[in-house]
Amino acid sequence: MLAAPINPSDINMIQGNYGLLPQLPAVGGNEGVGQVVAVGSSVTGVKPGDWVIPANPGLGTWRTEAVFGEEELITVPSDIPLQCAATLGVNPCTAYRMLVDFERLQPGDSVIQNASNSGVGQAVIQIAAALGLRTINVLRDRPDLQKLTDRLKNLGADHIVTEEGLRKPEMKSFFKDVPQPRLALNCVGGKSSTELLRHLAPGGTMVTYGGMAKQPVIASASQLIFKDLKLRGFWLSQWKKDHSPGQLLLPSRGADSGEDCRGGQPRKENKLWLQPDWAQILLPPLLAIGSAEPAMGHQASYLTSALVSVS
Ligand SMILES: NC(=O)c1ccc[n+]([C@@H]2O[C@H](COP(=O)([O-])OP(=O)(O)OC[C@H]3O[C@@H](n4cnc5c(N)ncnc54)[C@H](OP(=O)(O)O)[C@@H]3O)[C@@H](O)[C@H]2O)c1
Incomplete structure (x- = not known):
């Protein structure tokens, strides 16, 4: 090794x-x-x-x-x-599958995620940029937030929002310029995931792949009834069991969901994986x-x- x-x-x-x-x-x-x-x-x-x-x-x-x-x-x-x-073998593959398997996204669509500085989060940023998707990246506040923001933007992140910022009323005007996401990627659980749900477009999907806060995912009844949000989970180990190695790069659950993204022009120049x-x-x-x-x-x-x- x-x-x-x-x-x-x-x-x-x-x-x-x-x-x-x-x-x-x-x-x-x-x-x-x-x-x-x-x-x-x-x-x-x-x-x-x-x-x-x-x-x-x-x-x-x-x-x-x-x-x-x-x-x-x-x-x-x-x-x-x-x-x-x-x-x-783990984080980039997880990011890719979550981006293509759950919602049929088109270049220009947006994706929201928490723990955006995690290994998976950084892979999401880079792969989404290559697919032409815009990322809204939620982070916990920290003293060196600007440094981290610069690093993630350098990877291809479009928007950086703190957990606190996500709860502020100003987010309403934010979504005047940015399309509401139909896909949310949840690594944290607890309040953080409830906030992601609040900003999802009607009919959108939140995929939970990590539980870093060790708190349950809570969706309000109105989010489920009036917005018809979908709560899903992803586990790469299970995905690998369910798919032969030859299928690793092909879309699975969303049928042809990945093809549209791959067919579109990458919005940013593809970089080497960082x-x-x-x-x-x-x-x-x-x-x-x-x-x-x-x-x-x-x-x-x-x-x-x-x-x-x-x-
Ligand atoms: N389901 C799957 O197939 C799959 C595949 C790969 C990874 N995962 C899971 O994804 C998660 C991230 O993995 P990784 O390798 O990317 O991790 P990582 O690089 O170590 O990053 C951990 C992330 O979790 C955040 N975090 C830690 N404790 C937190 C808390 N109490 N509340 C909110 N955020 C917290 C950190 O944010 P700060 O910088 O603010 O601390 C950081 O963004 C893990 O749960 C891992 O098991 C799942």
């Missing part, structure tokens, strides 16, 4: 409150990039030197070496930055979940450093 991130879901898995739990003892880490050192004689899909990422969650990427079946890996280009390759800011940290030598001793065989060595996103 060359590099592996620490994602919130990795922590949830260790806490035992994730939708997918490994058999113990297990190695943590669901994402990362490795380099193939050697292959068996009947292997045709990968060769020594290739960079590979996990095809599915649960591979245990926080280690230095492992033996995997070729069907467990996807080859990625090795001429992209290491941190991009290590974080390609990964979230990251810091490299040293890990303690043993990260086997539920095991005091390192597991035997190919799980015996552990990654000594991992990437943490700094939003």
